Amino acid sequence: MLTITSDFILxxxxxxxxxxxxxxxxxxxxxxxxxxxKLKNMGCNTVETYIPWNFHxxxxxxxxxxxxxxxxxxxxxxxxxxxxxxxxPSPYICAEWEWGxxxxxxxxxxxxxxxxxxxxxxxEVEKWYKVLMPRLVPHQTDKGGNIILVQIExxxxxxxxxxxxxxxxxxxxxxEGITVPFxxxxxxxxxxxxRGSLKTxxxxxxxxxxxxxxxxxMKKYVGNRPLVCMEFWCGWFDAWGEPxxxxxxxxxxxxxxxxxxxxxxxxxxxxGGTNFGFTAGKNLxxxxxxxxSYDYDAILTEDGQITPKYEAFRKTxxxxxxxxxxxxxxxxxxxxxxxRRKTYGSFSVSESVSLWNTIxxxxxxxxxxxxxxxxxPEIGQNYGYIVYRFxxxxxxxxxxxxxxxxxxxxxxxxxxxxxxxxxxxxGRENFGLKLNRQQKGIMPGGWIKCKEKKIGxxxxxxLTLDExxxxxxxxxxxxxxxxxxxxxxxxxxxxxxxxxxxxxxxxGVAFVNGFNIGRYWNLGPQTSLYIPAPLLKKGSNEIIxxxxxxxxxSIRLLDNHNWK
Numbered sequence: 001m002l003t004i005t006s007d008f009i010l011x012x013x014x015x016x017x018x019x020x021x022x023x024x025x026x027x028x029x030x031x032x033x034x035x036x037x038k039l040k041n042m043g044c045n046t047v048e049t050y051i052p053w054n055f056h057x058x059x060x061x062x063x064x065x066x067x068x069x070x071x072x073x074x075x076x077x078x079x080x081x082x083x084x085x086x087x088x089p090s091p092y093i094c095a096e097w098e099w100g101x102x103x104x105x106x107x108x109x110x111x112x113x114x115x116x117x118x119x120x121x122x123x124e125v126e127k128w129y130k131v132l133m134p135r136l137v138p139h140q141t142d143k144g145g146n147i148i149l150v151q152i153e154x155x156x157x158x159x160x161x162x163x164x165x166x167x168x169x170x171x172x173x174x175x176e177g178i179t180v181p182f183x184x185x186x187x188x189x190x191x192x193x194x195r196g197s198l199k200t201x202x203x204x205x206x207x208x209x210x211x212x213x214x215x216x217x218m219k220k221y222v223g224n225r226p227l228v229c230m231e232f233w234c235g236w237f238d239a240w241g242e243p244x245x246x247x248x249x250x251x252x253x254x255x256x257x258x259x260x261x262x263x264x265x266x267x268x269x270x271x272g273g274t275n276f277g278f279t280a281g282k283n284l285x286x287x288x289x290x291x292x293s294y295d296y297d298a299i300l301t302e303d304g305q306i307t308p309k310y311e312a313f314r315k316t317x318x319x320x321x322x323x324x325x326x327x328x329x330x331x332x333x334x335x336x337x338x339x340r341r342k343t344y345g346s347f348s349v350s351e352s353v354s355l356w357n358t359i360x361x362x363x364x365x366x367x368x369x370x371x372x373x374x375x376x377p378e379i380g381q382n383y384g385y386i387v388y389r390f391x392x393x394x395x396x397x398x399x400x401x402x403x404x405x406x407x408x409x410x411x412x413x414x415x416x417x418x419x420x421x422x423x424x425x426x427g428r429e430n431f432g433l434k435l436n437r438q439q440k441g442i443m444p445g446g447w448i449k450c451k452e453k454k455i456g457x458x459x460x461x462x463l464t465l466d467e468x469x470x471x472x473x474x475x476x477x478x479x480x481x482x483x484x485x486x487x488x489x490x491x492x493x494x495x496x497x498x499x500x501x502x503x504x505x506x507x508g509v510a511f512v513n514g515f516n517i518g519r520y521w522n523l524g525p526q527t528s529l530y531i532p533a534p535l536l537k538k539g540s541n542e543i544i545x546x547x548x549x550x551x552x553x554s555i556r557l558l559d560n561h562n563w564k
Contacts, residue, residue, distance in 0.1 A: 001141045002084075002148040004181055004202055007226045008264065010084075010141075010148070016324070017228065017264035018317060019046035019086055023095070024074040025055050026273025026294055027304075029067060030534040032074050035271050035304055037336055040081050042299070042310060043317035046148070047078050048086035048230075048266045050093040052101035053128055055279075058382055060105045060124075063131060075139050079146045086183075086230075086266065087136060088151040091115075091125045091169075096237045096290050098281045099428035099438055100154075104382045107375040107439055114435050115156065117165050126172055133176030140180050149183050151230075155206065157186040157196025159433065166198050185230040188217040197221055206268070208233025209251060211258035227263030232256070234267055234309065235297030239286035244525040244563045246297045253312055260320045267313075271304060272296035274530055277516040278383035278509075281430030289408075289427035291526045292518030293561070302530050302561065303497050304339060339533070342496035344557035347543075351487045352551065355422075356415060357477030358485065359387065362469045365459035371442035372460060374425060379441075385463040386441040388421040388448060390455045405446030407439070411548060413482050421448055422463070422483065424548075467514045470544060479551075488543040488555055495536040499528040501556040506549030513541055524564030531557070 002008055008015040020039045027035060039047055051071060056064050065072070078085055092115050093101040106112050109120045139145030152169050170182055182201035186193040197203040203221045207214045207229060215227045234252050236245035259265040272294035282289040295302040299310045366378055371388050374381040392400070398412040401419060408426040413419065425440035442448065448455045463469070473485050500510055502520035510517050512535045520529055543555065 002181060004225055006224050016260075017046055017266070018044045018260070019048050019084075019266035020044045020270030020299065021048045021231075021266060021268045022270050023049055023273055023294075024071055025052055025068070026275065027271065028532050028534050029070065029073065031304060031339070031532065033077050034337060034339060035300065036078055036081055036083060038300060038304070038306065038310075039270055040083060041336070042314045043321065044083070044267070044270070046084040046086060046266070047270075048088065049074070050088045050095050050097075050101065050154075051090050051132065052093055052095070052097055053090040054098065054101055054103040054382070056132070057103055057128060059380075060103070065135070072135055072139070075145070075147070079139070083146065084141075085139070085145075085147045086149045086151070087147055088154060089132060089136065089173075091128065091153075093154050094431050096281050096283065096294065097275070097430055098279050098383070100281065100430035100435065102435070104375055104428070104438075105380070108377050112436065115153070115159055115165070117162060117168065122168060125169070129172045129176050133173060133178060137177040140178070142179055147180055150178055150180055151183050151185060152198065152201055153184065153196070155186050155192070155196060156184070157192030157194065158431070159435075161195040163198060166196070170198065170200065183228070183230065188214045193218065193221045202226070202228070204228040204230035206231035206233070208247075209255050211255050211262060215262050229259055229263065229265040231268035232259060232265040234299065234313075235269065235272070237272075237283075237294065237296055238291045238525055239283065240288035240291055240521050241523040242286065242288075242525065249309055249312060252309065253316055256313060256316050257320070260317070267299060269294070269296045269298040271300035272298045272302060274302055274518065276518055278425065278427070278519070280427045280519070282427040283430065284432035284434075288523065292520070292529060293526050295561070303341070303532070340496040341559040342494075342498055343559040344490065344492065344498055346554045346556050347488045347490050348554045349486050349551070350489050351475035352479040353473065353475045353477040353485050354479045354481075355483040355485070355546075356413065356420065357479075358474045359461055359463070361472050361474045363461050363463065365389065365461050368458050368460055369456055371446060371448055371455075371458055373439045373441040373443055374462070375439050379460065379462055381462040381464055383425055384465045385422055385424050387461040387463050388423075388442065389459040389461065390419055390448070390457060391417055392419045392450045393417065396450060400451045401448065402452075403442065403446065403448045405443035407441065407443065411483060419450070465509060465516065465546060467516075470511050470514050473544070483546070483548045484551065486545045486547060486551060488545075490541040490543055490557070492536060492538055492541060495533045495538060497533050498531050498536075498557045498559065499561050500531055500543070501528050501558050501562060503527045503562065504552045505545065505547060508545055508547040508549075511544040511546075512536070526562075527564050528558065528562040530561065
């Protein structure tokens with residue numbers, strides 16, 4: 001078991017913590033082994049991951065722990081390779097993930113106050129921990145596993161200052177059998193580390209440069225205990241409409257060398273992966289939500305390819321290891337399996353249908369006298385789009401329709417005397433002080449008007465675009481313009497990783513054999529979507545685009561990622 005004195009002691013010997021972040025929920029299970037082996041081969045001895053609550057409990061009391069959701073399998077693979085594990089287990093994770101991992105059904109309580117001592121919130125956290133923690137307990141080092149550290153909350157010092165709340169989370173985890181040491185993590189600036197730490201947990205810092213300076217600031221909170229950079233930012237995330245972020249490799253190398261010399265670190269991210277589906281969040285300072293790719297300019301690319309950053313960091317770690325052999329456990333390198341990229345070429349649209357002409361097949365409408373938001377118990381919707389359908393006078397124009405308190409992106413369609421207001425949830429904020437105001441659609445107190453007269457009768461369609469809805473699309477209807485579904489049949493003789501080129505398309509969502517691979521948008525910086533080989537099959541494959549703005553005659557599958 002890991003003990004914390006003036007440094008880390010593991011099984012009676014000094015331990016140099018060199019970890020890398022890999023989010024199992026952003027990578028398909030078929031590739032977990034490949035990514036963990038690459039982490040080990042670079043010289044890391046530990047892997048860190050969050051556990052997003054909303055990923056595993058999308059509906060209250062309904063849990064998912066199989067397939068993509070089987071984090072115990074991910075942990076077991078790491079254990080098999082001799083990697084130690086840091087778990088950051090929610091309830092809030094940030095991570096540029098939708099609502100920071102909080103499940104949207106919490107908002108069915110109109111008084112909900114997340115990340116607080118509010119009884120309704122603590123009660124739901126307690127229920128979740130009773131399900132989650134027993135799955136982690138057997139993997140702790142004192143139980144024969146490899147979990148060495150567990151984090152309490154995440155960057156809480158940026159949000160609040162309640163030690164009682166942090167202690168409550170710690171007590172709940174201890175009650176459920178967590179015995180390894182606790183850590184907290186915060187930025188070392190503006191007092192956030194003081195607000196977000198507990199005396200019974202090791203404070204760690206999140207930063208990407210000026211290591212010596214940051215560690216010196218942290219020292220007053222850490223005292224005579226080891227200095228740890230829990231998020232060594234060697235890249236950064238992207239939002240729609242912003243440039244693709246890249247880091248300065250020479251500066252990265254210097255900061256890494258300093259971190260190894262002065263303390264311990266966890267690379268954030270070793271591999272970023274992908275915000276499949278509607279899982280991308282939104283950050284406080286960005287005008288738009290985060291993009292589908294979580295490439296992060298990480299040590300591995302989004303699809304797990306080795307980068308110059310990987311080779312440079314590997315050398316830096318090896319150089320330090322040669323100078324300080326007692327800090328390291330000898331872990332032999334393992335042979336990697338080649339994962340190929342391939343260009344498959346162009347494919348033409350086979351069928352198209354306007355949303356207007358198939359929406360009745362996708363979901364049953366809910367009648368209401370007022371426009372309800374997604375999280376309203378009558379709707380119970382997490383992600384996607386919500387559609388409000390209502391009657392209007394003849395010759396009504398889109399400009400005649402107005403609305404109040406609509407989040408996030410509104411499209412208005414009119415056909416004869418029927419009107420549709422379609423609102424997209426582009427991603428709930430995952431960082432900042434507005435976490436309690438993340439309802440989507442038309443908010444309580446909002447309205448829709450036609451020529452200044454409030455609409456008083458709606459048919460509301462929860463357009464979740466989940467696998468069930470995608471399977472129900474009826475392409476026998478007609479297509480003219482506006483939001484529509486476009487289907488492509490892709491015949492393959494082998495399956496490799498590939499990228500869907502979206503350069504010629506507008507804005508929408510793409511589905512590969514029913515699996516939502518994420519949003520695309522011509523704002524950039526991302527102009528392609530990653531398709532992992534395990535989503536494809538030999539023979540016939542179906543790709544469907546839900547395009548909001550325009551239609552193109554074809555798509556292309558390429559062997560490289562495109563950035564604007």
